[in-house]
Amino acid sequence: MTATLLEVKGLKLHFPVHGGILYRRVGTVYAVDGVSLDVKAGETVGLVGESGCGKSTLGKAILRLYDPTDGQVMFEGRDLAHVHGKELRTLRKDLGIIFQDPYESLNQTHTVGFIVQEPFLIHGVGTPEERRVWAKDLLKKVGLPESAFDRYPHEFSGGQRQRIGIARATSSPSSSSATSPSPRSTSPSRARSSTS
Template sequence: MSDLLEVNDLKMHFPVRGGITMKQVGSVKAVDGVSFTVKPGETLGLVGESGCGKSTLGKCLLRLYEPTAGQIDLEGRDITRMSQAKLRPLRKDIQMMFQDPAESLNSRFSVRQIVREPLDIQKIGTRKERDAMVEDLLEKVGLPRSAADKFPFEFSGGQRQRIGVARAIALNPKMLVLDEPVSALDVSVQSQVLNLLVDLQKELNMAYIFIAHDLAVVKHISDRVAVMYLGKIVELADSDVIYHSPRHGYTKALLSAIPHADPSYEKNRIRLEGEVPSPIDPPKGSAFGHRINHPRYDETVGMDMKLVEIASGHWVAADPCSLTEEDWQKAKALVSA
């Protein structure tokens, strides 16, 4: 099966300006050399701490940010620097759902106007046909047709997120970028929205990039999981493999922080010392090794810590500060090959 989306060495560096002349004095390396693929109908979970670059990456994929470098191919077409005029008809194939439904829905627009807007922009059908499509979409996401003539403030958080889902699927996209779509909702509502997303994916055969910091949620919905740390992907594998056989030290620490339903369950929590390095001035070597003051950090300065396939379909950064000695020897051999 060919890839729906292919991302190669994507970078998003934001300029930092200072002084009287506001000259650029540095850059925030929010996304710093990310590569991955997504197949039709697949869900790729994207996890990591706040500030690791997950949301920035998602916005780059939709060209809401103009990437500094790298390439984004959508069904074999390079959209990285495509003009807005050429990109507009392709936008129907990849849509985004935002984290906060209260902020992402225009409070001055009715639900009908909000959901119909993508249809208006793409000039799909007549006005009457578009209105009918809006009501059908609302029913599909579990809202009554009468909701079309109300305003976002008249709905609960979970209902507003359903409106966001309706807007995102209005153009029958091939892929949705879901930026923490349930983190602003009550726990009881989260499962309802997640189940809705799973049902819609099966019905419409959409691919998802599911951005979240809650690893339990990601496990529930993802086929594969990519772990980000300081703008880079440090581990990528099938969901079951990531959760049962993590290789990278940062992934292990994240998984150890997942709460367990049984209070008597004794878990070996891995507590990371130190602070996450600044993306303005990242370490010259292993960012994770720098954080935990690893004794092998110095040898990673200038080292190519690219992702290597340490097992079938299991990719991990070749970093001696983050791997067991056995895994590091495998990774080093793969880098040298």
């Protein structure tokens, strides 16, 4: 029996809406409202829904980029609500997110090589040369040429930028969270990405 890697129970993320001259609370946006799911090691799960239905928000809440209003997120048996600071940064080595909009999610002032290496750098993994080799290998696995390493995100098509995001998200995670399927990516690149 395969162990559960990620368990989400009754996750809610509500945002207050403020308005008027005194900026009073005038309502609530129920961005995520009672979502539960389990992901086993080695399993792939896709979220499908219309634009604005909360897919990206759910991914960000699972990764603690937003603090949930209610519910529980367990990763490898640990409740992420009780993980903070250095411990949370350490856990994030094993978590990744592939954002829906590749252009907005990539820092345009950095080369693709730096963007893909950054998770290794943040977590102090490997030497500079090892990080460079790993990043080039990840770019190759998502179907990008080695020359992509020294280029900038604005030089790529939407589908290629999506692949850069996938390479970055898979820079050592045991779990990745994709906020939406990418129609920009070709089928072969999606196949390479999912089997890497």
